[in-house]
């Protein structure tokens with residue numbers, strides 16, 4: 153067994169197909185001055201062909217993974233259009249009397265080495281983009297055939313040194329059971345695309361292999377933990393086959409309840425919504441029977457590019473999501489960068505405590521130009537569905553009022569421009585800072601809804617950095633302090649008659665369900681893969697029983713005691729369900 157990095161979850165079992173490396177035979181002879189114009193024209197022609205090929209790939213891909221993933225190819229076109237790239241190629245032809253293909257190869261190598269040397273993951277990814285699009289151009293100049301994957305054999309597990317987005321774009325999930333790449337990272341574009349396609353992927357096995365994998369070997373991969381088996385013994389094949397079919401069965405069983413109403417046996421309805429960060433994740437959410445989107449983390453729209461997205465670009469994405477939801481709610485959270493989420497093109501200050509620093513709503517209120525652009529895009533999208541707006545990291549009434557003042561300006565501007573928006577759009581805030589909990593009654597008078605962000609609320613309440621592995625044992629969502637925080641928040645919301653949901657990771661934790669039921673929260677929003685499991689539980693957990701266990705939780709003094717109560721409750725429900 154070898155241990156790689158799991159980059160796209162799922163188990164795959166099958167024979168390997170090793171993708172040959174791209175090898176180029178380049179002409180060695182020098183050219184004459186008289187040939188310069190012809191060689192330039194060959195490069196231009198190659199660029200034109202490459203660009204139309206990329207456009208075609210984009211069109212084909214858009215239907216499979218959504219328009220957002222195809223932005224990768226916009227970056228490829230931008231490289232081909234970049235005068236710096238062309239100047240480098242022309243310079244090599246003119247100064248060194250080299251043929252077009254040799255000049256292109258040298259230009260690619262030059263830029264790839266330059267970006268690779270930088271100690272920056274984003275720039276390293278750009279090196280991959282240049283290599284990918286450069287290879288496409290080279291292929292056209294050399295008239296080299298495309299390396300194609302077999303489509304007439306049994307489905308296989310693809311093994312490649314690294315896989316470019318262009319190569320992945322051609323992959324048919326019907327033929328490719330899973331992928332192993334020697335290099336690569338979980339944040340690469342290829343990994344993002346593999347997840348969107350639902351193909352299990354393990355990356356980074358290069359240093360772990362004692363000898364290269366050959367085509368035709370039996371391979372098992374587990375994309376959730378990065379395990380790879382090469383020619384495993386029958387016992388391993390059997391146990392992974394069993395796991396694979398269990399996963400498939402459980403998935404099927406759960407999908408059977410996707411259309412059920414999310415109601416407890418004693419009639420409490422608890423809406424289950426999805427957390428998403430891109431359009432592509434929406435399809436998975438809808439297939440899981442999500443009641444709309446309870447948290448759209450818009451910061452991911454700002455990443456994966458080299459400048460702030462324009463109003464029009466944001467509007468297109470928000471509108472597409474709103475329309476696809478067909479009237480179901482869509483909670484769009486304004487930009488929440490800073491902390492662990494950085495933008496390569498936006499220099500955030502070096503801070504000793506970035507989680508307590510310049511981030512989220514604080515940036516928005518400081519950079520009102522950026523904030524208003526986003527608000528205008530959200531407002532315009534509100535005309536096309538049931539859009540709600542949510543501000544992150546609120547800690548005072550002043551912040552809500554200041555944010556609403558910018559919102560009102562944006563509304564005025566749209567009215568002047570004659571652009572429609574939903575005048576009744578609901579405004580909410582994340583409750584993720586202890587100060588917000590303490591003044592929840594005051595905040596509730598300013599907004600239409602609360603959404604409790606337990607990820608941050610746990611870290612701030614317990615003073616435990618959520619990213620610090622050293623103290624991860626202290627990150628206790630079931631700490632009695634948290635329980636009190638949750639109760640205060642929900643009670644304040646109920647007293648003011650506003651709705652309250654939960655959108656942190658705790659919302660998808662089955663053990664926490666009786667807490668939400670007894671507090672009577674209105675909505676849980678979670679990652680799509682948790683929705684059906686939570687719904688299955690909800691269908692057999694009554695609100696009355698939940699209230700009984702909640703009483704006991706309040707008598708607990710430690711998180712261990714609280715967890716004992718919750719685990720005991722889970723077991724009782726399991727037994728009851730098993731006995732019919």
Ligand code: PEP
Nearest residue numbers: 584605606607608655656
């Ligand atoms: C949270 O803090 O619970 C939350 C949902 O926001 P994020 O995880 O994006 O910080």
Ligand code: MG
Nearest residue numbers: 584605607608
């Ligand atoms: Mg948060």
